[in-house]
Every structure is written in structure tokens, then in C-alpha cells.
Amino acid sequence: MSDRHAPSSAPTHDDVLRLRPDAPPPAPRALPPAKPPRIEEVARLAGVSPITVSRALRQPEKVAKDKRERILQVVAQTGYASNPHARALRSGQSSVVAAFVSNIFSQQFALAVQGCAEVLEPQGYQLMVGQTSYSYAKETSMIASLRALRPAAVLFTGVIELEENRQSLRELGIPIMETWAYPRDPIDMLVGLSNYDAGFMAASHLAERGYRRVAFMARHGGRGELRRQGFAAAAAQRGLEVVAELAVDNPQTIADGRAALARLLSQGGKFDAVFCANDLLAVGAMFEARDRKLAVPRDLAVLGFGETDIAGEIQPGLTTIGVDSLDLGRRAGEMLLQRLGGGMPAHPHQVMPLRIHARASV
Structure with a gap:
């Protein structure tokens, strides 16, 4: 497809995964959602008054044990909605x-x-x-x-x-x-x-700044893979060598970014810039680089994605790609x-x- 290379002024569609079961059974005809039961129906089935049902659900200590257990059994069987929004749920509003x-x-x-x-x-x-x-x-x-x-x-x-x-x-x-x-x-x-365009923008920005040997890290699959595709396309177009790539499972902390950069560096390839397609990874990479006495950006440039507040506070300041969330x-x-x-x-x-x-x- 031609739009997988150089994005025009129009955003590039992401080739998002569409996952189907390997051997799906025949799908039954979809039934309309069942109408949720009213409190009066629960009361009738439990042999008590509606006010007793309400009290059993809100102040169970005030209802006799046998009645309470009977009411709870009916609630479980009927799927009665007893939360604060029950009236809205029953009305469909x-x-x-x-x-x-x-x-x-x-x-x-x-x-x-x-x-x-x-x-x-x-x-x-x-x-x-x-x-x-x-x-x-x-x-x-x-x-x-x-x-x-x-x-x-x-x-x-x-x-x-x-x-x-x-x-x-x-x-x-x-x-x-x-x-x-x-x-x-x-x-x-x-x-x-467009995650593809975000990756393309990242590699293009690094090329414009004079970097030639680059690395990439992102969350495994999903949007991380889409950004990797755009990054790789722009790198090839701009003459950049992608020295190393790393996919991280569900990064949630700065420590994940530290570990990710450590793994990239341990692979042996020398790179002068890294695009972290997740700001948690980028901030962690900045801290790891500092602890390894790597000056940013002289020894290693770091580009992030997401625009977190800490990007402007960490020294020397993290360049990011993102949107107005x-x-x-x-x-x-x-x-x-x-x-x-x-x-x-x-x-x-x-x-x-x-x-x-x-x-x-x-």
C-alpha cells in the first residue's frame, strides 16, 4: 500500500489488528437484552414486601436471616439491579x-x-x-x-x-x-x-537533528507496533540505521524504562538516539542513561511519546511527540x-x- 511509506497532509490509517477466534462456533441469533426485573417482582418471588427487599439490600442487619437469604437468592437468580442507579437502569435511561x-x-x-x-x-x-x-x-x-x-x-x-x-x-x-x-x-x-504517523514523525525528527544510528522501544504489540512501523518506514526513507528494537510487556513504571534501556544497551549495538514510544519508558531511559554516565543528548538522544508533566521537569528536558489529551x-x-x-x-x-x-x- 502506498500510504505505508510517506504520509501526506492527510493522516495515515493505522493497520489495527482484527483478531478472530481460530475456530469460532456458529454464532447464535442475538437476543434482545432481557428487561431487568422490578423490585415488586423480586418481592413476589421471595414472598415479602418491596420495602423488605430494599431493607435487606441496604440494611441487611434489620431483616431476619431466613428472609434475607431468600431475598438474596431471588436477587441472584433474577439479576435484579440494586445499585444506586437501579431506577435509571430499569427505565433504560x-x-x-x-x-x-x-x-x-x-x-x-x-x-x-x-x-x-x-x-x-x-x-x-x-x-x-x-x-x-x-x-x-x-x-x-x-x-x-x-x-x-x-x-x-x-x-x-x-x-x-x-x-x-x-x-x-x-x-x-x-x-x-x-x-x-x-x-x-x-x-x-x-x-x-495516527500511530503510524507518530512513528514516522519521530524518525524524521531524529534525521533532521543529524542522528543516523537509532534504536526503538515500545509496548509490545498494539499501538507500539503501529508506531514501530511508521518509525521503520521513515528511517528507511531518511537513511537511518535502526540498530536495535525492543518490545516491552505492559510498561507501567519508570523502572520499566530503566530496564528497557539497559536491555537495549546490553545487545551490543551502538546507537546515538532512541525513540521511546511511551513516556514512562522515555523517562526511565533518561534516568538509566544518567546513572550510566551517558550525557543526554551528547552521548544519547532520547525522544518520547505522550507529553507527561515530568518530561519538562527531568533534566535536561525530554522532547516528546503527542496530542492534546x-x-x-x-x-x-x-x-x-x-x-x-x-x-x-x-x-x-x-x-x-x-x-x-x-x-x-x-
């Missing part, structure tokens, strides 16, 4: 928007959720946040829970790769917002960025709010502009 973040430690994801909340909360919606930890198993479990929760909408700091999960989300019949990538086929709405969240919130009000955004698939925040590390 939930005020909850579920936000699933890939990494709860990420400042960028936190800013996006904050931006979304700033738009939705004044209109009576509440964000409920969960963490997928880049885990397919956690993602699948959380998506399965949505049928019982019945939120008003769902936001992901990422895009869904498993086809069965994509289908499960479609069947919910609610607004779905994906972010942080630019696939050709989002489930519903998207406020994303707070604005991303606000855009997502505005689009969700329009859909929740019965409208349709004029542009349901938006792409955030990438930017370089130049500091002294490159």
Missing part, C-alpha cells in the same frame, strides 16, 4: 458512562477522562472508570459486564481488536467511543490519532453528549493533530 482506560497510571488517559467528564458531568452524566491493563481477558470480562450494567455510553482509551468484543459492543445499541488510534473501521465513533477527551465527550441527546455528529471519526514539544534531550 442510565446516567452512567463507562470509561475503560488501558493504564490507570497514564497521565494522558487520565487527562482524556477528565476532559470527557468536564463535558458530560454538567449534563447529569457520571463517568465510571475501569482499567483493562492492555489485557484481552480483562477487556472481554469488562465488556461482558456492560450488558448487566447497561450504561448510557462507553469510552475506550484505545480501539478494540477482538472481533467478538466489537460485536458484543455493537449489540449493546449505545454510543461507543474509541480513541488513540486511527483504524479504517471503528465500531461507532472515534477521536483518534485533554482536548481529545473533551471532543469525545461532546460527540457522546450529542449522540445521547438523539443527534449525530457531523464528523463521527475525528483525528487529533500530532505535535512535537522540543526540549534538550534531542
Whole structure:
């Protein structure tokens, strides 16, 4: 494909993975979600009054043990929603928007959720946040829970790769917002960025600064791999030699960045710059370089991705590529709010502009 080499002024689509089961069984016809039971039905089945059901769930010590156990058994059998939003859930008018973040430690994801909340909360919606930890198993479990929760909408700091999960989300019949990538086929709405272009921009920036032997490190798979593809394409075009590459499983701390640079250096190849496609890795690499008496950028230039606050505080200052995460969240919130009000955004698939925040590390 021609657009996998030199991005034009238009953002480049990310070739996001689409994962299907190896041998999927025939899919049964999807049934509409069952109407959740009312408290009166629970009371009838348990042989008590509705007020006794409410008291058993909220003040169990005030209900006799035999009645309480009978009520709890009926609740478990019927799936009665006894949380504070039960009335909204029963009416189908939930005020909850579920936000699933890939990494709860990420400042960028936190800013996006904050931006979304700033738009939705004044209109009576509440964000409920969960963490997928880049885990397919956690993602699948959380998506399965949505049928019982019945939120008003769902936001992901990422895009869904498993086809069965994509289908499960479609069947919910609610607004779905994906972010942080630019696939050709989002489930519903998207406020994303081209990870391929981010990698391409990184290698181009290093080439413009005169570096020729470079290294790359990122989270294993997903967006890390998309950024690697763009980085490799620009490196080949600009005559850079990619001396070393490293994929890290679910980096969550600065220590992961320290260990990653140590592993790259142990491979023996000499490089004069490294692109860390994750700011946690980049900050850790800066600390590791300092402890090894490597002057940044004289001995080793470090380029990050994400624009964390610490990038401007660490010496000599970390150059980063990124997007305005707070604005991303606000855009997502505005689009969700329009859909929740019965409208349709004029542009349901938006792409955030990438930017370089130049500091002294490159």
C-alpha cells in the first residue's frame, strides 16, 4: 500500500489488528437484552414486601436471616439491579458512562477522562472508570459486564481488536467511543490519532537533528507496533540505521524504562538516539542513561511519546511527540453528549493533530 511509506497532509490509517477466534462456533441469533426485573417482582418471588427487599439490600442487619437469604437468592437468580442507579437502569435511561482506560497510571488517559467528564458531568452524566491493563481477558470480562450494567455510553482509551468484543459492543445499541488510534473501521465513533504517523514523525525528527544510528522501544504489540512501523518506514526513507528494537510487556513504571534501556544497551549495538514510544519508558531511559554516565543528548538522544508533566521537569528536558489529551477527551465527550441527546455528529471519526514539544534531550 502506498500510504505505508510517506504520509501526506492527510493522516495515515493505522493497520489495527482484527483478531478472530481460530475456530469460532456458529454464532447464535442475538437476543434482545432481557428487561431487568422490578423490585415488586423480586418481592413476589421471595414472598415479602418491596420495602423488605430494599431493607435487606441496604440494611441487611434489620431483616431476619431466613428472609434475607431468600431475598438474596431471588436477587441472584433474577439479576435484579440494586445499585444506586437501579431506577435509571430499569427505565433504560442510565446516567452512567463507562470509561475503560488501558493504564490507570497514564497521565494522558487520565487527562482524556477528565476532559470527557468536564463535558458530560454538567449534563447529569457520571463517568465510571475501569482499567483493562492492555489485557484481552480483562477487556472481554469488562465488556461482558456492560450488558448487566447497561450504561448510557462507553469510552475506550484505545480501539478494540477482538472481533467478538466489537460485536458484543455493537449489540449493546449505545454510543461507543474509541480513541488513540486511527483504524479504517471503528465500531461507532472515534477521536483518534495516527500511530503510524507518530512513528514516522519521530524518525524524521531524529534525521533532521543529524542522528543516523537509532534504536526503538515500545509496548509490545498494539499501538507500539503501529508506531514501530511508521518509525521503520521513515528511517528507511531518511537513511537511518535502526540498530536495535525492543518490545516491552505492559510498561507501567519508570523502572520499566530503566530496564528497557539497559536491555537495549546490553545487545551490543551502538546507537546515538532512541525513540521511546511511551513516556514512562522515555523517562526511565533518561534516568538509566544518567546513572550510566551517558550525557543526554551528547552521548544519547532520547525522544518520547505522550507529553507527561515530568518530561519538562527531568533534566535536561525530554522532547516528546503527542496530542492534546485533554482536548481529545473533551471532543469525545461532546460527540457522546450529542449522540445521547438523539443527534449525530457531523464528523463521527475525528483525528487529533500530532505535535512535537522540543526540549534538550534531542
